[in-house]
Amino acid sequence: MSQQHYLDMKQENDWDRDLLLDPAWEKQQRKTFTAWCNSHLRKAGTQIENIEEDFRDGLKLMLLLEVISGERLPKPERGKMRVHKINNVNKALDYIASKGVKLVSIGAEEIVDGNAKMTLGMIWTIILRFAIQDISVEETSAKEGLLLWCQRKTAPYKNVNVQNFHISWKDGLAFNALIHRHRPELIDYDKLRKDDPLTNLNNAFEVAEKYLDIPKMMDAEDIVGTLRPDEKAIMTYVSCFYHAFSGAQKAETAANRICKVLAVNQENEHLMEDYEKLASDLLEWIRRTIPWLENRAPEKTMAEMQQKLEDFRGYRRVHKPPKVQEKCQLEINFNTLQTKLRLSNRPAFMPSEGRMVSDINGSWHNLEGAEKGYEEWMLNEIRRLERLDHLAEKFRQKATIHESWTDGKEAMLTQKDYETASLSEVKALLRKHEAFESDLAAHQDRVEQIAAIENTRMEILDYYDSPSVNARCQKICEQWDALGSLTQSRRESLERTEKQLESIDELYLEYAKRAAPFNNWMEGAMEDLQDMFIVHNIEEIQGLITAHEQFKSTLPEANKEREAIQAIQAEVQKIAQYNGIKLSGGNPYTTITPKSIDDKWHKVEQLVPQRDRALQEELAKQQSNDHLRRKFANQANIVGPWIQTKMEEIGRISIEMNGTLEDQLVNLREYEQSIIEYKPNIDQLEGDHQLIQEALIFDNKYTAYTMEHLRVGWEQLLTTIARTINEIENQILTRDAKGISQEQLHEYRTSFNHFDKDHSGALMAEEFKACLISLGYDGDAEFARIMGIVDPNNSGAVTFQAFIDFMSRETTDTDTADQVIASFKILAADKNFITAEELRRELPPDQAEYCIARMAPYSGPDAKPGALDYMSFSTALYGESDL
Secondary structure, three states: HHHHHHHHHHHHOOOOHHHOHHHHHHHHHHHOOOOOHHHHHHOOOOOOOOOHHHHHOOOOHHHHHHHHHOOOOOOOOOOHHHHHHHHHHHHHHHHHHHHHOOOOOOHHHHHOOOOOHHHHHHHHHHHHHHHHHHOOOOOOOOOHHHHHHHHHOOOOOOOOOOOOOOOHHHHHHHHHHHHHHHHHHHHOOOHOOOOOOHHHHHHHHHHHHHOOOOOOOHHHHHHHOOOOHHEEEEHHHHHHHHHHOOOHHHHHHHHHHHHHHHHHHHHHHHHHHHHHHHHHHHHHHHHHHHHHOOOOOOOOHHHHHHHHHHHHHHHHHHHHHHHHHHHHHHHHHHHHHHHHHHHHHOOOOOOOOOOHHHHHHHHHHHHHHHHHHHHHHHHHHHHHHHHHHHHHHHHHHHHHHHHHHHHHHHHHOOHHHHOOOOOHHHHHHHHHHHHHHHHHHHHHHHHHHHHHHHHHHHHHOOOOHHHHHHHHHHHHHHHHHHHHHHHHHHHHHHHHHHOOOOOOOOOHHHOOOHHHHHHHHHHHHHHHHOOOOOOOOOHHHHHHHHHHHHHHHHHHHHHHHHHHHHHHHHHHHHHHHHHHHOOOOOOOOOOOOOOHHHHHHHHHHHHHHHHHHHHHHHHHHHHHHHHEEEHHHHHHHHHHHHHHHHHHHHHHHHHHOOHHHOOOHHHHHHHHHHHOOOOOOOOOOHHHHHHHHHOOOOOOOOOOOHHHHHHHHHHHHHHHHHHHHHHHHHHHHHHHHHHOOHHHHHHHHHHHHHHHOOOEEEEEEHHHHHHHOOOOOOOHHHHHHHHHHHHOOOOOOHHHHHHHOOOOHHHHOOOOHHHHHHHHHHHOOOOOOOOHHHHHHHHHHHHHHHHHHOOEEEEOOOOOOOOOOOOHHHHHOOOOOOO
């Protein structure tokens, strides 16, 4: 007998010597104990009339013990002498003592002498040991167990509140409730009244005697007429009800075991369904998102492409972060579910095809690949469109200048003015034509530039308006060819006439020849000063500034040339004035007037400071961009190493793990909170990165970290700390479910870490063998057996979780399929099948329907209509099954 049972028996057997001072209690005990003894003695064909007289010789006392125990006592002595009686009673008392009962102040002489108090105390000791001691509900003591059983059975009944074994039974409703709970057809409980205790008690006692074979052990009048009924008498009477319904009690115990197993299964199924739904939703989101990221349809304009980039930033800021959390939570849920399945001795969860964690990681990897490619493509497209816009604007600018110059030139080249002109006029026309040819040759470079832009760049870069650009360029080239032909034709005509004409004023000719190139230079200078530029760094803008400074250094020489040209015109005026010549019209050799030269020169002088300001503004912009680069780089160069350090610290923490699991969990959660509190630094970096993208900055020489790498590192850091916390939670779950002590866990972790030399979190076969030896395992056969359990896939490595699962199975018990089958067999009244009615009667409604929906029809030789196979169902709970 255990120490606890001994203490329980001692407490119940502590016979109060003042108890029998109340005659009513003594009367109740005498009647109840006599009836209880006779309920057993009649099985041997005898009974007692007077409890203190009929046990004096010890013969019926020994017979009573044989009947209730089923064991043989030593042969009694049949003599009439006092010594024979004492010997017989001592044999009975010795037998009681051999069952672990300590008899306090009860001796054979008192029983032989007919001491009523001692005799009743002895019978109460026997009742406690053989009728009440084994009654235990939820590991309570015998008395508490019997009381708890009564409370549970009578809980649904109105006016019944069992709190003790005396006044709670006075109105008789508790006795009736016990009978009705187990045999409702014997009592119409609703007709009983609380204010009629005599009727209630007599009804319960009569029904119990007639239908339950429980003899009447007390009188209703004695119970009602006593302020407080005798507790021992009530307990004795109630224990008979308990044993009468012991079959139902076994069924309840069996039903409780089944309910517990089914509850575990239902919870696991719910977790599986949650995992499947979360996995499906995440995979569906990835499936929808990847085509969007793989869509490389180019946009025609920079604004449209900028909108694509803004949509992508919205995806990064708003849509993706929750999915990162979902993916992390999914892995945590999967690990927790597998741990619960292992702890409940169930097979591992295999998600449906395509929904494994590895499948989700693969899809996530594809998503990030598509994301990276999409971002690179967009940035390249923005560069292309930016370059195209620049080229298109440059083309339009040059084309406009050229078209403005060619306006009216065909009409000029096709006129027949030389046919009626004088010699001087013809020579003038010829010189004018030579000047035009010089001007035409000077414009050849611009035409070639226009053609080069159209031919070599626009189509290659896929400019959306390239057809109109092509058409315009074609028209310019055709017109240029026509001008060339017309120019050649007019020259030939003038040269034929030249022989008949004289040369005119050389000064006009010199002016025209020098004015044309200078005028063209000014036009080129104005074009260059107004030319658009695009740069991406300080070095490029400084190069443009240097080139502009070099151009400004040539202006003094150019001004000297302008003054020289204007001096020629001044000389013409001087000669004409001196010789009294009236000049009609302008210079016959050129349309370039001194005023137009001065106007263009003033325009150049205005454009130079404008160009200075534009270049300085661009320099400021590039300096700002460089500041953005440095700002991002300074923060990135802090955040990147910080993330790496935290990853290494988590790896070290997961290996060292000091203190209790709860301490570790608290520390890890505080560590996780410190990581989460670092999030503003990541947000700041995201803000800096967005400013860089908005500024169209595509490179950063100040750091090796990109925002993409830092995002991935941050997500990995959050996932790793969450997984580490989940590992500790699963270890706590394992410890609590399997009863592993904190000291054992510490011993296991210490041994595991000692042999995990490379801190990989797993032991190779030889390392694991050494670890087992350190824990007391030995022998190659034993090692092979254990490896088959912890490494069923023969990967050659053993994780700490697998090691803990093995050690918990080695040291604890779990429910088994055989235990569940045995429980169903009780509910089925020992049949090999069970019916839906039996399940609905014995189990809660939801769990009964759960079983009915999943149990296959029973097909054995003793099958009946509606029979269900509880054996295959129980086996499936612990094996390969869809349950």
